[in-house]
Amino acid sequence: MPSKASKVITRRGTFIHTFNDLNIGIEMEIDTKRPLILAHPAAGNHYHASISFAQELNHPFIQVVIDKYPHFPDTWPNESSTAGTFMRYQRLNDTVNGDPVFRVCDEKQPHWQIQVANDANMYLRKIPEVDILYLDWIDWIDDYQKSNQKGINIILKNVSNYVRDGGLIILDHKHELRKLFSTNFTDVCLSNFGGCTNSCISYSGEIEWLGENSSSELTAYNASVFTVEKKNQHSHQLDNYQQWFKKLIPEFAMSIKQINHVLKTNMTQYQHVDAYTWDMHNKNYIEQLKNDVCYPKYSNLTPPKEAWDFSSYQKFLIWLLENNHLLSDELDGRCYHHTFSNHKVNIFHGDIVELAPQLFHDNCFIAVRRALSKKIINRFPWWKESLVTLQTNEPWASNPIQDMTWSGANVSIKLIEEIMTLGAKKFKDRFHNRDNISSSFNIITIANGTGDLNELLRAFEHHITSEKNDCPFEMNLTVIHVDDFDYLETSLDKSWIRVN
Known part of the structure; x- marks a missing residue:
């Protein structure tokens, strides 16, 4: 559904705003149905300025810090502060692409800082249009560096396509921008930026506010504000933002x-x-x-x-x-029920790292190789206590599964049996002293063997009917596959029936 109807314009924050007169706060369109997106390209360790700007707006926000050589807030010297020896930031998780996500721990407002190690132009072209583009370093703007003309108007024309209709471009008076403002400030204020390809840009005044710097010292920031108005206005779908959000948080x-x-x-x-x-x-x-x-x-x-x-x-x-x-919908997949018991096999198509949050439940356990399990818990740390260890971290220790082979003919029977046995032990250990023990557990893994559906079902049936299997609980196996050609359904063995 379009998000246009949910936008409201009001003055926000304690900014000192000067334009035609003096005001407190700045006017900005806010979509109340989603978090704000603030992008700060080439931030270095100056992301403190842009996060202090976003904190003033009193709305959930995502700060995207994009830099080829990022300054993560949990690495030296960025982790230190003047507030004794206390760390202000904590790392929460990684995005699907592996970018670390942080937050300021004493800030109650929902917010996330995504640290992206990438070229800013390439990244901003791939994501939805941002609400606020915060600029203080301009070397990353390719077209500006190639242009013979140098000026604020050239910068704005080059970056306006990254900002949504009604969004803001904030030019912090640092580095080269300070020099540019000192030479053509009046011309910038009076300019009509209607010549931009897809956008009109209007000057909206000067702002000052107080925020912390990289040393946690209170600092006065000042910047110029520009509002972007799209010529060919179109409503942005919330779905576009939600699809992006769920890969981050x-x-x-x-x-x-x-x-x-x-x-x-x-x-x-x-x-x-x-x-x-x-x-x-x-x-x-x-x-x-x-x-x-x-x-x-x-x-x-x-x-x-x-x-x-x-x-x-x-x-x-x-x-x-x-x-x-x-929020996301519940996963839609296939479920196969064993006709002589209550055990089930579920098949879902997708990337297990991306789907990790949707798969999470108390009675679920993930059984994959060590390198992949690390990506999963980086993406969603709640899985940490629900990993079935197939390979040890210590090179001198023996692996729970000796000579483990994941792909190939005649692999699935042995692999599934070992995975389910280790998973059942993990389940019993977790619920050993609980009164509300679940009546079933689910082992989640990825495609194995030859990727044949009947081969997988026979391997699982071999385990649940084996004399070695003494587990009294209902066992479910969930397999996530990336390739479209894996686990295609043709004709099922008579001991299995598809229930959805």
Whole structure:
């Protein structure tokens, strides 16, 4: 559905805004049905300026920081601050493409900082139009660098296509922009940018605001504001944004049912499996007290106790349910029921890393090779405790599955039996002392063997009817495949029936 009807224009923030007169706040169209998107190309370690701008708007936002050589906030020296030795940012997850996602831990407002290591022009062409384009460094603008003309108007004409109708271009008075403003500021303010290919750009005044810099010091920022108006206006579909959001942030990839379950079970905000957490810091501190040894692999900085305040995270989940058009549908696949038992095999087409949030459930376990499992828990850290270990991390340790072969003829029977046996053990260990133990469990894996459906069904049937199988619970196997030609349905063995 078009998002145009949900836009409202009001003054937002505590900016000091000067145009024809002096005002507090800036006028901006906000689509209340989705998070704001702010892009900051070639940010270096100046992303603090743009995030302080977005924080003023008091609306959920995604800050996309694009740089060929990014300055991640959890790496030296960007992790340090003047606030003692406390880390302000925490890493949450990775996107489907592997870009790290961070947040400012003491900020209650829903927000995400995506650190993209890429060419800004290439990346901005691939994503939906942004609400705010924040510029302070302009070397990344290819057409501007090739042009013989140098000026603010040339910059604006080159970047306006990346911004939606009614969106803003913010020119921070830093670096070369400061020099350009000093030479042709009056001309810029009076210019008519109607000559742009697809956009008209109007000057909307000057703003100043207070925000933190890279050293966590309070700093006064000043910038010029320009509003983009598209000549050929068209309504943007929320679906375009939702499809992009769910590849960045796991909650947007989940279903209404899953979000309700997260709320009901009081789950807390996840943290990246490689993040330096409070538990790790506390363990290191105790080890130093006991042994007078400082382990180099641990930082001396103090990480936050939690990545997101619990009550604020719950409010975000409720906001998601109120705007459930941002959530994903439940997965649509095929289900095959064993006619002589309650066991099932499910087949879904897609990328298991991308689908990881949609597959998540308490009684589900993922069984894949080590390298792929790392991508899955990077994408969605809640899976960390639900991985079936098939290969050990230590080269000196023996693998649970010896001489594991994943593809080829006559592979599936042995592989499926070993995966299901290890999965059943993981399930029993998890629910060992629970009164509300589930009556079934689900093992999720990827295409194996020759990718033949009947071969897979026979392999699973061989396990559930084997004398070695003493598991009293209902067992389900879910297989995710990427290739269209895998697991095509022709004729089924008589012991299986398709139920959807």
